[in-house]
Amino acid sequence: MNNKHKIISHIIIGLLLFACGYILLNYTQLLYKVYYRYASAHDMYSAVRNFTGFLVQGALLLIVCIFFQKKMLVLILAVVALSAFVHLSYEQILGGYIDADVMSWLLSETRQATNALGEFLPAFVVTFIRVAALIILFIFSRKLLRPLIVSAQTTKQPSGLVAIVSSLAVVMVPGEMLRLVDLPQSNETSAYTLATHVLLATDPQRATVDGHLSMGKPLVNKIVWLVDESISAQGASIALTASVQHHRPVDFGEVSSMGNCSAPSNAALRWGVNVMKVSPRSDLRTVPPIWAYAKQAGYSTTLIDGQVSGAPQNMVWEPERALIDSFVPAKDGIDTDLKIAEKVNVLLNRPGLDFIYVVLRGAHYAYESNYPKNLLSSNSTLLQKYVEAIRYSKQGFFEALFLDVDRNQIAAIYTSDHGQHLEEGKVPHCTLQPSADEYSVPLLAFFPEQAWSYLKMPTDTDDLTGSHSQIFSTTLWLMGYDQRYAEENYDALLNMPTNRYVWFGRSFAPNSNTGIIELHTSDKFPMR
DSSP: OOHHHHHHHHHHHHHHHHHHHHHHHHHHHHIIIIIHHHHTSOOHHHHHHHHHHHHHHHHHHHHHHHHSOHHHHHHHHHHHHHHHHHHHHHHHHHOSOOOHHHHHHHHHTGGGHHHHHHHTHHHHHHHHHHHHHHHHHHHHHHHHHHHHHSOTTOOOOOOHHHHHHHHHHHHHHHHHHHHHHTOOOOTTTHHHHHHHHHHHOOOOOOOOOOTTSOBOOOSOSEEEEEEESSOOHHHHHHHTHHHHGGGOOEEEEEEEOSBSSHHHHHHHHHHOOOTTTOOTTOOGGGSOOHHHHHHHTTOEEEEEETTOSSSOOTTOOTTTGGGOSEEEEOOBTBTHHHHHHHHHHHHHTSSSOEEEEEEOOTTOSSGGGGSOGGGSOTTOOHHHHHHHHHHHHTTTHHHHHTTTOOGGGEEEEEEESOOOOOOTTSOOSSOSSOOGGGGEEEEEEEOOHHHHHHHTOOSOGGGOOEETHHHHHHHHHHHTBOHHHHHHHTOOOTTSOOSSEEEEOSOOSOOSSSOOOOEEEESSOTTO
16 A cells, blocks of 8 residues: 555544544534434435534644644543533433533532442443544544644643633633534533533522411421432332321322422422413523512521522522521531431421421432332332332431420422333433323321311312422412412412422523423323
């Protein structure tokens, strides 16, 4: 082979190696935004436009691989590898790709990172191998192409400042330029631009509660929302029913959560949803949250979170955070929930009006991490592990919660953020194609007799089709707000069926160019 043919073959092989690495890196995005746009949606314009965007970004990375000096290239490839790992891990576990809405959800779920690592370690290993493979392809491509393009004399190393500035430019500038023309961002750097925009986004100013609303005397002095983690209606029925019966709750059985992920579900509970008027263009960040209603009614507000040891989670942003009088991070190992019950008990025994929102540790996967190792054998079934996780987390919980308190002045509602789909090897919740089990949660209400007599409960609660959305309206009524106002602006109280099932996906707070949230409504239980 003469020298000319050798050069051509090296160029072809080098470009093919780079193309293989780039396709491996962006396969899912290319599939959805190019191939599917053309083959399924017959949208040639978008397919060509999106492909052009990926082509430009790929060309920029190729230029970096060829022309950047070795030290700078190592820095850039490290940045690329980290961004790729974030994207490909999501793809490996949940499918689909990360956009601004998904990134917002991911950042709100960072507290579960260690749980995810333990549960999906094989998937992370596969992702690591994929990332290593594509980086190797880029390096071999450089080895073939650089000697043909860059002369041996141009080996002067840039200063550290130039290297850092150039690297940051490669990471941030393409994404910013693509945002201006609304083109998709490729996976090698978009994790940083997406995260930056989500973190710098400002929460809109919330509306205030109308000071002229008709207010009556609160029915109770203490209102507690107990929002457990990953407890399904079936799991609660097996693990909790017998242990809580002597506390005399009304068991509403299975109700629907408003999300199959923790962050949207908790946020929807706090912010309240007008189930008959909510639309894909609604921005629930602008409505008065439950804290605002509580303060207007004279209640002190407390948020206790058993899943964090630092800042609030689940989309508790300013200015909502400013409405909470006391935030208590309470993460404290597998006995967290019992310790939280003791903290809440102190609040229930103090004078005055209190609204307390509690996020419990619950039974998030991996289930065996929620109880002592010697309680079950390692070959126990998934259901056995799950039930034991629930049972242990609530062992002595309600006894500690209600110890020496005046139950006539307390209304407590126990539910969970979402349910669980129990199947070996499958993601149990927050999937892209959810099952009804992911929305199936329990609801227990511990109300005093005067509240039940006002509510006029039906004799058989099995006839009720309940939803998380009814907790907000029922709580307003307990605080002394007019029942008609609560029902017209949110949902029916718990003594009636829900007016409409509403549930949200990852795109819960508008942060994309379209301003559209992922909203689903139905007269039937989600996914049934």
